[in-house]
Amino acid sequence: MADVKTAPADMDPWETGKLGRDEQFVECAPEELRREIDEALELQMVSMRLQKDLISILKVIAEYRGIGYQPLIRDVLGRFARAEIILIAKEAQEKKKALEALEQECAERKQRKRA
Numbered sequence: 706m707a708d709v710k711t712a713p714a715d716m717d718p719w720e721t722g723k724l725g726r727d728e729q730f731v732e733c734a735p736e737e738l739r740r741e742i743d744e745a746l747e748l749q750m751v752s753m754r755l756q757k758d759l760i761s762i763l764k765v766i767a768e769y770r771g772i773g774y775q776p777l778i779r780d781v782l783g784r785f786a787r788a789e790i791i792l793i794a795k796e797a798q799e800k801k802k803a804l805e806a807l808e809q810e811c812a813e814r815k816q817r818k819r820a
Contacts, residue, residue, distance in 0.1 A: 720771065 718724045734742070743749070760774070763781075767774040 733739075763777055764774045767777040770777065772780075
């Protein structure tokens with residue numbers, strides 16, 4: 706039996722191009738399959754306009770990271786959204802604490818006036 710070597714997970718031969726990247730062999734998946742994939746991954750198509758220089762920079766970063774630029778954009782947006790929601794939650798918590806402290810101070814002032 707032949708000795709079969711497997712590539713490390715981070716060295717996918719499709720991603721590295723080892724199995725080829727000739728456009729003549731490229732074929733789009735059927736629409737039904739694309740819909741099933743999008744549904745399974747909970748993906749939704751969006752359209753947006755970005756500056757050409759930003760796209761160029763993102764493509765350079767994506768190539769350096771070994772991924773496509775659209776998955777990079779998805780990752781960047783996901784990271785931003787998670788960080789922003791955490792920041793919003795912290796700000797809301799700080800506002801709540803400040804309001805509670807203010808209410809406590811007002812209650813103490815009322816008690817001192819009564820005394």
